[in-house]
Amino acid sequence: MSDKCNLIKDILPLYVEDMVSSDTREFVSEHLQYCAECHAEFERMRKATKFIPDADPDIDIVPLKRVKRDLFIKRLQTICFTAILACAIATIIFGILTSPKFFPYSDNLLNVIDVPDGSVIITFDSEVTGYSCNEVFDNETETAIYRINAWTTTWDLHLSNRGKQNMVIPFDRETEIQIFYAQNDGSEDVLIYGPNQNTEENGVTLPRLILMPYFLLAFLALVVLAILRMLLRNKQAIIVWIDRAIPFPISYMAAQLCTKGFNFTTYSSQRDFCIIILVAMLLYFTMLTGKSLYKAKLNTSKGIEE
Numbered sequence: 457m458s459d460k461c462n463l464i465k466d467i468l469p470l471y472v473e474d475m476v477s478s479d480t481r482e483f484v485s486e487h488l489q490y491c492a493e494c495h496a497e498f499e500r501m502r503k504a505t506k507f508i509p510d511a512d513p514d515i516d517i518v519p520l521k522r523v524k525r526d527l528f529i530k531r532l533q534t535i536c537f538t539a540i541l542a543c544a545i546a547t548i549i550f551g552i553l554t555s556p557k558f559f560p561y562s563d564n565l566l567n568v569i570d571v572p573d574g575s576v577i578i579t580f581d582s583e584v585t586g587y588s589c590n591e592v593f594d595n596e597t598e599t600a601i602y603r604i605n606a607w608t609t610t611w612d613l614h615l616s617n618r619g620k621q622n623m624v625i626p627f628d629r630e631t632e633i634q635i636f637y638a639q640n641d642g643s644e645d646v647l648i649y650g651p652n653q654n655t656e657e658n659g660v661t662l663p664r665l666i667l668m669p670y671f672l673l674a675f676l677a678l679v680v681l682a683i684l685r686m687l688l689r690n691k692q693a694i695i696v697w698i699d700r701a702i703p704f705p706i707s708y709m710a711a712q713l714c715t716k717g718f719n720f721t722t723y724s725s726q727r728d729f730c731i732i733i734l735v736a737m738l739l740y741f742t743m744l745t746g747k748s749l750y751k752a753k754l755n756t757s758k759g760i761e762e
Contacts, residue, residue: 460487461487461491461493461494464484464487464488464491464494465494465497466522467480467484468484468494468497468498468501469501470524470527471484471498472498472501472502475527526752530749530752533745533748533749533752534749536741536745537742537745537746537749540738540741540742540745541738541742543738544735544738544739544742547731547734547735547738548711548714548715548735550611551715551731551735552610552715553609553610553611553615554609554610554611554612555609555610555715555728556586556607556608556609556723556724556727557607557608557609557610558605558606558607558639558640558641558723559581559583559584559605559606559607559608559639560639560641560643561637561639561643561646561648564581565580565581565584565606565637566578566579566580566581566584566606566637566648567579568635568648568649570649574626574627575624575625575626575627576624576625576627576633576635576649577622577623577624577625578604578622578623578624578625578635578648579620579621579622580606580620580621580622580623582620583608584606584607584608584621585607585608585609585612585613585616585618585621586606586607586608586609586612586618586621587604587605587606587607587621587623588604588605588724589602589603589604589623589625590602590603590604597632598631598632599631599632599633599634599650600631600632600633600634601633601634601635601636602625602633602634602635602636603635603636603637603638603645603661604623604635604636604637604638605637605638605639605640605661605723606621606637632650632651633649633650634647634649634650634651635647635648635649635650636648638661639661640661640663640723642660643660644659644660645659645660645661661723663721663722663723664721664722664723664725665720665721666722666725666729667712667716667720667721667722667725667728667729667732668720670708670712670729670732671708671709671712671720674705674708674709675705675709677704677705678702678705678706678709681698681701681702681705682702684698685698685699685702700744703740703743703744703747704736704740706743707735707736707737707739707740707743708732708733708736710736710739711732711733711735711736711739712732712736714735715728715731715732715735716728716732
């Protein structure tokens with residue numbers, strides 16, 4: 457009995473139940489046309505009305521169990537690959553749609569209200585769907601300095617309705633406060649509340665550049681892993697772990713390019729970095745699952761050819 461006949465007999469139970477792919481069905485059908493022994497086994501299986509392993513001791517169900525197990529694992533991997541890839545794409549789209557678009561300062565963008573009870577209320581224009589506020593204390597002038605900004609997103613404009621945005625800044629009247637509006641476009645911050653001291657030094661809120669170092673670090677890690685793989689190509693135990701590690705720097709760089717493009721500056725570093733890490737993890741598991749499916753397909757094709 458040839459190895460091909462052994463392979464055909466392993467597949468026959470699934471072939472009879474129509475649980476194989478079209479390519480495998482064509483391969484088995486072609487073999488059955490000229491192999492009398494396999495065709496007889498096929499006819500015996502097809503005529504059987506009920507499969508009872510204990511009734512026929514000559515039937516070996518181990519190959520059937522192995523094939524069914526491999527088929528189940530392959531289907532499970534395919535489902536996982538599709539689900540993770542879909543989540544990665546959805547996260548990329550969500551990250552792009554929720555990317556902040558900062559408003560430059562204008563007289564009708566916000567209104568500052570000095571409340572007698574000891575607070576400052578800032579009401580924003582209806583186009584504003586989000587804001588942030590950073591506080592620092594200047595020990596030299598004993599002044600609390602607030603820098604606020606306002607933004608909207610494509611998601612908020614079309615898919616969300618947050619209502620009019622307001623914020624309250626507590627003010628105990630015992631210390632001076634200054635409130636600046638940070639335009640986040642390279643322009644000078646605008647003083648919107650507080651004494652006009654040192655307004656010629658309002659400063660400019662600059663974007664953070666943390667994304668560039670992380671991208672370069674991922675690229676460096678990829679280069680180092682590639683070199684190690686080449687140097688240690690004869691040590692299979694180490695190669696396995698290197699092959700598992702290589703996709704992560706690739707995933708991180710792909711995630712950053714998908715969400716931020718070639719723009720490595722950010723005014724919302726924490727949010728952007730979290731989105732990039734989430735997308736990178738999803739892409740990483742997608743690559744591992746896809747690689748496993750590809751190997752399984754190669755092994756199946758090799759077994760059929762033999």
